[in-house]
Each structure stands twice: as C-alpha cells, then as structure tokens.
Amino acid sequence: MSTINLKVNGQPHALDLDPATPLLYALTDEVGVGGPKFGCGLGQCGACTVIIKGQAVRSCVTTVKAAQGADIVTLEGLGTPGKPHPLQKAFMDENAAQCGFCLNGVILTAKALLDKNPKANEGEMQQALSNVLCRCFTHTRMLAAINTYAKSKAGAR
Amino acid sequence: MKFTAEAQMALSRRNFLKTSGAIIVGFSAASQISSDAFAQGGPSPGAPAMGQVDSWIAIAADGSITAYSGKEELGQGISTAQQQLVAEELSVPFERVKLIYCDTALTPDQAHTSGSQSHPVNFNNSNLGQAGATAREALLQMASQKLGLPVDQLTAAKGVIQARNDASKKVTYGELVAGKKFNLPLSKTAKRKHPREWTVLGQPLQRPDMPLMATGTFEYVHNVKVPGMLHGRVVRPPVPGATVVNVDEASIKDLAGVEKIVVRKNFVGVVAQKQFQAVQAAAKLKVEWSKGTGMPDQAGFLETLRQAQPSRDILLVDSGDSAAKISGAATVVKASYIHPNQMHGSLGASCAVADVQGDKATIYSATQGVWYQRSACATLLGLKPENIHVMFRRGSGCYGLNGADAATYDAAILSQAAGKPVRVQLTRKDEMAWENYGHAHVMDERAGLDAQGNILAWEHEAWIPAKGNRPGAARPGNIVTGSLLGFEPDTFQPRTPAPAPNAYNNNSNGIPSYVAGRVKGMNQGTGTIASERVLVHNLQSPVFTGPLRSPARLQNTFAHESFMDELAAKVGADPVEFRLKHLKSERVIGVLEAAAKAAKWEKRVSPRANAKTGTVTGRGVAVVAYEGDNGYTGIVVEVNVNQQTGKIDVKRMWVAIDAGPISNPDGLKQQAEGGALQGMSRALGEEVTWDREKITSVDWRTYHSLPVGFEIPKIECVLVNQPDEEATGAGETSITVIGAAIGNAVFDATGARLRQIPFTPERVKAALNARG
Numbered sequence: 017m018s019t020i021n022l023k024v025n026g027q028p029h030a031l032d033l034d035p036a037t038p039l040l041y042a043l044t045d046e047v048g049v050g051g052p053k054f055g056c057g058l059g060q061c062g063a064c065t066v067i068i069k070g071q072a073v074r075s076c077v078t079t080v081k082a083a084q085g086a087d088i089v090t091l092e093g094l095g096t097p098g099k100p101h102p103l104q105k106a107f108m109d110e111n112a113a114q115c116g117f118c119l120n121g122v123i124l125t126a127k128a129l130l131d132k133n134p135k136a137n138e139g140e141m142q143q144a145l146s147n148v149l150c151r152c153f154t155h156t157r158m159l160a161a162i163n164t165y166a167k168s169k170a171g172a173r
Numbered sequence: 174m175k176f177t178a179e180a181q182m183a184l185s186r187r188n189f190l191k192t193s194g195a196i197i198v199g200f201s202a203a204s205q206i207s208s209d210a211f212a213q214g215g216p217s218p219g220a221p222a223m224g225q226v227d228s229w230i231a232i233a234a235d236g237s238i239t240a241y242s243g244k245e246e247l248g249q250g251i252s253t254a255q256q257q258l259v260a261e262e263l264s265v266p267f268e269r270v271k272l273i274y275c276d277t278a279l280t281p282d283q284a285h286t287s288g289s290q291s292h293p294v295n296f297n298n299s300n301l302g303q304a305g306a307t308a309r310e311a312l313l314q315m316a317s318q319k320l321g322l323p324v325d326q327l328t329a330a331k332g333v334i335q336a337r338n339d340a341s342k343k344v345t346y347g348e349l350v351a352g353k354k355f356n357l358p359l360s361k362t363a364k365r366k367h368p369r370e371w372t373v374l375g376q377p378l379q380r381p382d383m384p385l386m387a388t389g390t391f392e393y394v395h396n397v398k399v400p401g402m403l404h405g406r407v408v409r410p411p412v413p414g415a416t417v418v419n420v421d422e423a424s425i426k427d428l429a430g431v432e433k434i435v436v437r438k439n440f441v442g443v444v445a446q447k448q449f450q451a452v453q454a455a456a457k458l459k460v461e462w463s464k465g466t467g468m469p470d471q472a473g474f475l476e477t478l479r480q481a482q483p484s485r486d487i488l489l490v491d492s493g494d495s496a497a498k499i500s501g502a503a504t505v506v507k508a509s510y511i512h513p514n515q516m517h518g519s520l521g522a523s524c525a526v527a528d529v530q531g532d533k534a535t536i537y538s539a540t541q542g543v544w545y546q547r548s549a550c551a552t553l554l555g556l557k558p559e560n561i562h563v564m565f566r567r568g569s570g571c572y573g574l575n576g577a578d579a580a581t582y583d584a585a586i587l588s589q590a591a592g593k594p595v596r597v598q599l600t601r602k603d604e605m606a607w608e609n610y611g612h613a614h615v616m617d618e619r620a621g622l623d624a625q626g627n628i629l630a631w632e633h634e635a636w637i638p639a640k641g642n643r644p645g646a647a648r649p650g651n652i653v654t655g656s657l658l659g660f661e662p663d664t665f666q667p668r669t670p671a672p673a674p675n676a677y678n679n680n681s682n683g684i685p686s687y688v689a690g691r692v693k694g695m696n697q698g699t700g701t702i703a704s705e706r707v708l709v710h711n712l713q714s715p716v717f718t719g720p721l722r723s724p725a726r727l728q729n730t731f732a733h734e735s736f737m738d739e740l741a742a743k744v745g746a747d748p749v750e751f752r753l754k755h756l757k758s759e760r761v762i763g764v765l766e767a768a769a770k771a772a773k774w775e776k777r778v779s780p781r782a783n784a785k786t787g788t789v790t791g792r793g794v795a796v797v798a799y800e801g802d803n804g805y806t807g808i809v810v811e812v813n814v815n816q817q818t819g820k821i822d823v824k825r826m827w828v829a830i831d832a833g834p835i836s837n838p839d840g841l842k843q844q845a846e847g848g849a850l851q852g853m854s855r856a857l858g859e860e861v862t863w864d865r866e867k868i869t870s871v872d873w874r875t876y877h878s879l880p881v882g883f884e885i886p887k888i889e890c891v892l893v894n895q896p897d898e899e900a901t902g903a904g905e906t907s908i909t910v911i912g913a914a915i916g917n918a919v920f921d922a923t924g925a926r927l928r929q930i931p932f933t934p935e936r937v938k939a940a941l942n943a944r945g
Contacts, residue, residue, distance in 0.1 A: 060874065105387075118881070148881045156850070
C-alpha cells in the first residue's frame with residue numbers, strides 16, 4: 017500500500033492503495049463516483065471509460081499509479097441531472113438508453129472524439145465506438161443524440 | 174369489443190395468467206421450454222394481498238401518491254409506463270406518482286418480470302391498473318359524501334375532486350384519505366379509462382431515470398454500498414463438472430486484506446476488505462479440482478440431437494392426417510434449421526450485495542423475481558423467508574436469466590460466512606462461462622402443397638436440449654451457484670411417445686402462424702392450414718440453459734418464417750401475398766401489411782435476377798404473433814450481400830408492432846428498435862462455443878456482439894394502435910422475426926438459403942457456393 021494522489025473531476029483525493037489497483041476500483045470504491053462501471057475488466061466494452069488528457073481511457077485496465085497526477089474526468093464530471101452537459105442533454109432528449117449501463121462508455125468516448133475532432137465524420141465516430149458495446153442495442157438513438165450534439169457544437173463555433 | 178368463441182378462449186388463457194393464484198414453474202406438460210408466462214402471480218406467504226387496493230396504491234395526507242408494483246424496470250421502460258398508468262387512472266399528473274417496485278417489504282408478489290407479461294398483467298383489467306381505477310371510484314364516493322353531491326356531479330383532476338358546476342365545492346385526495354388506508358378489495362367493475370380518453374398514458378414521456386443515467390448518478394446494484402461492506406469474488410471450477418479436491422488456504426496467507434475463504438461443497442469464494450484484494454485472492458488461491466465431465470464435440474453436435482435419448486416428447490397440435498397429406502401432395506418441401514446456444518451477455522458482469530446477520534438477511538439484487546429470490550436464499554442460508562428482505566436494484570440489462578440470481582446467491586453465501594455485508598462482482602468469464610444460455614434448437618419443417626400452391630399440411634419437429642432454468646422459489650440447483658452448493662436442477666422426466674394435446678398452447682411459438690391450431694375441436698391458431706402437427710423433443714443439455722429474450726419463440730419463428738419463404742419461392746409466389754393467403758388473424762395480417770406498406774413492398778418472386786458476383790441487394794419479410802396472441806410484429810429488411818466475402822450488411826428495416834393500446838409510443842418504438850438490432854446481432858454473429866472440456870466464448874473477443882460503432886441500419890417503425898384491444902407484450906416481438914427476415918432477404922438477393930444461425934460470412938459463402 018502507498019499513498020496515491022488522484023484528481024477526479026477537479027477534486028484531489030489522497031488514497032492508501034496498492035499502486036497496481038485498477039483505477040476503476042479506486043473511483044467506484046474509494047472516491048465514490050458512479051459513472052464508470054465494471055463491464056468486463058478487460059478493456060473490451062467501454063463501460064469503465066473515463067477521460068484523461070482528452071483521451072477516452074479504460075479505467076479497468078489502467079492502474080492508479082499510471083493515473084496519478086492527471087485530471088480524471090468521469091461522467092458525473094460533465095454535468096448533473098439539473099444541469100447536464102449538452103451531450104448528456106441530447107441523450108436525455110432522445111430517451112437514448114434502455115438499461116443505461118453503457119451510457120458512460122458511449123457518452124465519454126463520443127465526447128473525447130468530438131473534443132479532439134469536432135467535425136468527426138460518421139466513419140470516424142464508428143471507429144471510435146467500434147469497441148464500445150450496448151447490449152440493449154439502443155444504437156439508433158445514441159447516435160442520433162451524438163449527432164445532435166455534434167451539430168450544435170459545430171454551430172456554436 | 175366483439176369476440177369469437179375462439180378469441181374468447183384465447184382470452185380466457187390470458188385471464189388465467191393474469192389472475193392465477195397458482196405458481197407453476199419448471200416444465201409444464203403443455204409448455205415447451207420456458208413456462209415464464211405461467212409463472213405469474215403469487216403470492217408468497219407474507220406478500221401484500223393482490224386483491225387489496227392498499228397493496229398497490231397509497232395516498233399520503235399531503236396528496237402524494239405511491240404505487241407499488243411487482244413488475245420491475247430492467248431497461249424496457251415499463252416503470253415509466255406503469256407510472257403513467259397510475260397517474261391516468263387516478264387523474265393526477267405523471268409527476269405526482271412515485272412508483273416502487275419489487276421489494277419484499279413493500280410490493281405485491283407478481284412472480285418474475287419476464288415473458289412479456291408486465292404490460293398485459295398490469296394494464297388490463299386486474300392488478301395495478303384496476304387498483305388505480307378502484308381507488309379513483311372510492312375517492313369519488315368519499316368526496317360525494319363529504320361534499321353532499323352525487324358522484325355524477327363530481328369531476329376529478331390533479332388530485333382534486335370538485336363539483337362540476339361549482340369550483341368552490343372541492344376536496345383533495347389527501348383530505349379524503351386523511352392518512353388512512355383504503356381497506357378495500359379491487360373492484361372488478363371499477364371503470365377504466367378508455368384509451369381514447371387517455372391524457373397521460375399514450376404520451377411519449379421522457380423516462381424519469383434518464384437524467385440520472387446520463388449523468389452517472391443512477392443507482393445500479395453495482396453502485397449499492399452499505400456500511401462495513403466487504404468485497405467478494407468467486408472461484409468457479411475451471412471446467413464443467415469439476416469438483417473441489419483441496420483448497421490450499423495457505424496459498425494466499427501473505428495477501429493483505431483477506432477476511433475469509435469460503436468453501437461449501439464445490440462453491441469457492443473469497444472475501445476481502447478491498448475489491449482489488451479480493452481479485453488477487455481469487456486469482457492466487459490454489460484450488461485443486463477434479464477432472465470435469467467433458468463436453469461433446471461441438472462440430473456436428475446439434476446434428477446428433479435427432480438421435481438423442483432420453484427425450485421428453487410434447488405434441489402441441491396434431492390433426493392426425495399431416496403425414497398422409499404431405500406424402501400425397503403435389504409438391505413436398507422439407508428443410509432443417511439450426512439455432513445455437515446464445516448468451517444474455519449482459520454488458521455489466523452481474524453483481525449483488527448481501528448482508529446476512531445472524532438469522533436475518535438484507536439483499537440487494539438485480540433478480541427478476543424478488544419473492545422467489547427470498548425463498549431460494551432462505552433455503553441456501555437456512556433462514557426463514559420472512560427474515561429475508563430482498564430489494565431489487567437494476568443491473569445491467571438482463572434479457573432473461575443472466576448471472577443476477579447466481580451473483581445474489583454468491584453474495585448471500587459469502588456474507589453469511591463472513592458475518593458482514595459483502596458485495597460480489599462476477600468477472601466477465603464467471604458470467605459468460607456459467608450463465609444459463611438461450612436454448613439451441615434443431616428444427617425440421619415439412620409441408621405439402623397442392624397444384625395451385627396452397628399449403629395443405631405443415632409439420633414441425635424440434636429437438637431442444639435443456640438443463641436448469643429459472644431457479645424460482647425452490648430450485649437453486651437450476652443455476653450455477655446452487656448447483657455448486659449441491660442442489661439439483663429440475664428433474665428430467667422422459668416421455669415417449671407424447672400424449673395428444675389436451676389444451677391449445679402456443680406459448681413457445683412452436684405452432685406456425687399459418688396453421689389452424691385445432692385442439693379439442695376448436696381452431697385456435699392464427700392461420701388456415703387444417704392439417705398440422707408440431708412435435709417437440711426436450712433433451713438433456715451439456716450446458717445450463719434458461720430463458721433468453723424470446724426463448725424458443727425466436728428459434729421456432731426463425732424456422733417457420735424461413736420455411737414459409739422457401740414455400741413461397743418453391744411455388745413462385747410473392748412472400749407477402751403467400752403469407753396473407755394462409756393467415757386468418759387480423760392482428761397478424763395487420764402488422765404484416767403495415768410493414769409491407771411502410772417498405773413500399775414490391776410484389777416479387779424470390780430470388781431476384783441479380784448477378785452471381787459482387788454486392789447485391791434483396792429484401793425479406795417475416796411476421797409473428799408472439800406466444801400466439803401476446804404481441805405482434807411484421808418486419809421487412811433490406812440487405813446488401815457481398816458475394817465475395819459473404820458479409821451481410823443490413824441497410825434498412827421497417828418494423829410494424831402491435832401491443833394493444835399504446836401506453837407510451839416512445840417506449841414501444843424503443844422496444845421495436847432495440848429488439849430488432851439485438852436480434853440482428855444474434856442472427857449475424859452470436860454463438861456460444863466450447864471445446865472438449867469447457868466453454869470457450871468467455872469474453873467480447875470470443876463472443877461476437879455488434880458494437881455501437883457499426884453501420885446501423887435505418888429503422889422505420891409503424892406503431893399499430895389498438896385502443897379497443899387488450900394490452901399485450903411488446904419487448905420480444907421484433908427480436909423474434911429479424912433473423913428469418915435477414916435470411917429471407919439474403920435469399921431474395923442471392924438465391925442462397927441460410928438455415929443456420931449465426932449467419933457468419935463463412936456460412937453465407939458456403940450457401941452461395943451451394944446454389945451452384
């Protein structure tokens with residue numbers, strides 16, 4: 017065990033952890049955020065995604081040691097139910113969820129791509145989401161929500 | 174509403190399901206695989222009485238309304254619709270109603286949330302909807318007395334009852350109830366709001382859980398935390414049938430944070446202070462296992478099922494003359510279809526939290542049946558059921574019997590051993606290697622047609638291996654944890670030959686939509702073909718099986734709807750017209766015509782005269798009456814087939830769905846869309862695989878689900894509203910027809926017939942090569 021310093025959604029956390037601990041467990045069990053979720057533990061599905069340095073990162077296969085010092089953004093770091101981020105709002109407006117377990121991975125992956133490349137085309141978005149799963153298959157609505165947001169973002173520029 | 178005698182008989186079956194006090198789980202004589210639909214209605218001892226308004230509705234002194242339901246939100250949108258239902262019947266705004274579901278301390282026992290039963294059982298003339306109507310009538314009566322006016326001069330809106338002619342004479346629900354209970358049985362005659370009068374139901378409202386889900390603040394069972402909670406992991410056997418020989422506890426004595434190693438028969442688990450400590454302990458714990466029981470060679474395994482013994486045989490319909498009719502027919506067509514085992518494959522590996530303290534237990538579970546879970550956990554823990562409190566918390570979408578119940582048992586066992594609350598998180602492999610897979614089916618279809626292209630006789634024969642099922646209240650051995658703990662699965666009861674059917678039952682869609690369905694002198698099917706026989710052989714499976722979204726219905730419908738297409742092609746008929754010619758149910762005809770119309774279906778004889786090379790386009794159609802009468806979908810799909818690679822691209826879908834009166838059009842549309850895409854993933858790539866020792870499809874590299882980032886087909890939905898019919902299921906219809914529709918579209922495009930799911934590029938290429 018050693019002291020691990022994580023910065024999550026702008027808040028610093030000093031945690032006493034095994035440095036090899038997957039970041040996901042530190043976020044859910046120690047920091048207490050609910051956005052990132054355990055899907056596969058293998059980096060295959062996207063449910064555990066967080067944004068670090070502008071990249072969508074799989075927190076289930078990232079150690080806390082590797083994440084030290086960086087700004088870690090989780091789904092709740094984007095907005096709140098009362099004041100959602102426009103991308104979250106677009107998902108709400110589309111009713112773009114069934115069980116909702118995948119939303120964390122879908123929203124954060126799309127956000128990371130659009131932050132980097134606001135004019136991402138359909139193929140680039142598909143590529144970014146090619147390792148993100150939704151087993152309820154809410155795909156149509158989720159892509160519609162992402163497109164609505166991407167258009168509004170492009171329009172606002 | 175006017176009903177024929179036959180329709181009334183079908184309705185009486187549904188009424189039985191809705192109101193039945195009997196719990197029937199496991200195999201029923203007439204049922205094929207899953208008796209989900211028959212497992213409705215409790216109540217378990219101590220459950221709130223189904224026939225009492227207070228079990229469903231509570232109105233507080235401040236006028237706030239709490240509704241209690243035994244049907245839970247799994248992601249299918251039913252909680253929103255139920256909240257609309259209560260608001261509608263009580264004439265209050267949607268936001269005024271708080272809905273609580275599936276908590277053994279609070280809610281009625283409505284058995285499982287499964288089998289597309291939530292909409293019919295709670296929205297028709299019983300249970301939640303009828304409780305709402307009964308409460309509204311009671312409130313009007315109370316107001317009548319209080320205001321000294323006859324009921325017909327009163328009107329209710331927004332939780333206030335007032336005189337029609339004098340707005341000053343009014344009283345609120347809260348004042349009327351005054352913190353008391355209704356103490357009133359459900360009235361059978363309480364008048365329900367007709368769908369044409371609806372103002373809250375019928376609206377495409379936003380799901381109340383949507384803002385929470387989108388911001389990471391919704392509480393899933395994975396997010397539940399209780400004070401002092403420890404973390405558990407299980408150590409499953411490396412191969413099926415392996416038993417514990419020795420557990421070397423010293424192998425993890427150097428690991429920090431380990432609180433408990435638990436070994437009970439073949440159940441092994443660890444409990445630690447932190448989750449990562451539990452992960453490491455489970456990985457490093459040295460367990461010696463015996464050899465497994467082995468697995469059959471998967472190559473050709475399904476083909477061997479026709480000879481498999483023992484078998485439990487079931488005749489669903491038998492006119493007695495089908496074989497003779499077929500052999501004497503002008504045209505005879507035979508085809509065989511194969512459907513593999515598939516997975517629920519929930520996105521989140523299952524999780525549960527249990528706190529067993531002495532003779533009491535508190536359990537947070539994503540189970541589909543909290544009351545059953547309570548009884549089963551009582552057995553596992555040696556506690557009294559009434560001392561166990563089970564609360565549903567949503568898990569990752571389950572689509573049937575995923576790992577939620579197993580994880581709950583795991584947590585309960587580990588918590589009892591540790592004497593502290595324990596959260597169990599299954600790994601991806603724990604989930605995928607040990608879940609109750611959707612059933613494999615081998616299906617033979619035979620038909621005889623006359624010289625004019627009319628189908629004279631249709632025979633369907635299916636071979637279906639099964640092991641385990643929903644554990645229900647009394648069969649923990651039906652799932653992996655119970656089995657490891659030494660409990661037996663459902664007993665297999667061989668029976669050959671099958672007795673004649675004594676009641677019509679198309680619960681598993683074994684009976685094609687196009688036959689008459691004649692049992693006991695009554696035609697109860699949706700079609701016209703008088704000569705018919707459906708014989709099912711239930712067999713023993715090497716892997717655990719259980720209900721997976723549209724269990725058996727999907728597999729049987731794949732065969733029926735593919736075969737119908739083969740028959741149409743054989744006699745040179747248009748696939749839509751040919752279906753219509755053999756249908757009599759207006760509901761089935763309605764969704765078929767609606768889908769065809771939306772797609773601007775052009776009359777055709779498949780296959781088209783496309784080139785035999787390059788990428789070609791085709792369209793296919795399929796239709797189903799789910800469970801014979803519990804929801805209807807017609808679908809048309811358009812595909813591109815790359816004849817070089819064998820890859821199928823589904824480009825467009827037109828889905829027509831009829832679930833009775835539309836309670837929430839957006840929710841209905843979402844079920845139609847999601848079901849079609851999930852079914853497409855199952856049809857194109859999903860298959861459970863194994864080697865001679867163990868399951869080998871254990872993650873998302875070895876089990877192939879279409880990701881969010883694939884080229885999504887354009888989907889157009891037609892919502893067929895039926896304000897004068899009863900509510901039916903909605904969530905398992907589009908998924909049931911998509912497989913056949915894709916196969917039929919591939920045939921239309923290429924002339925190659927696909928008879929085995931999934932339609933992998935290799936299989937498509939083999940079919941292309943076989944067409945000559």
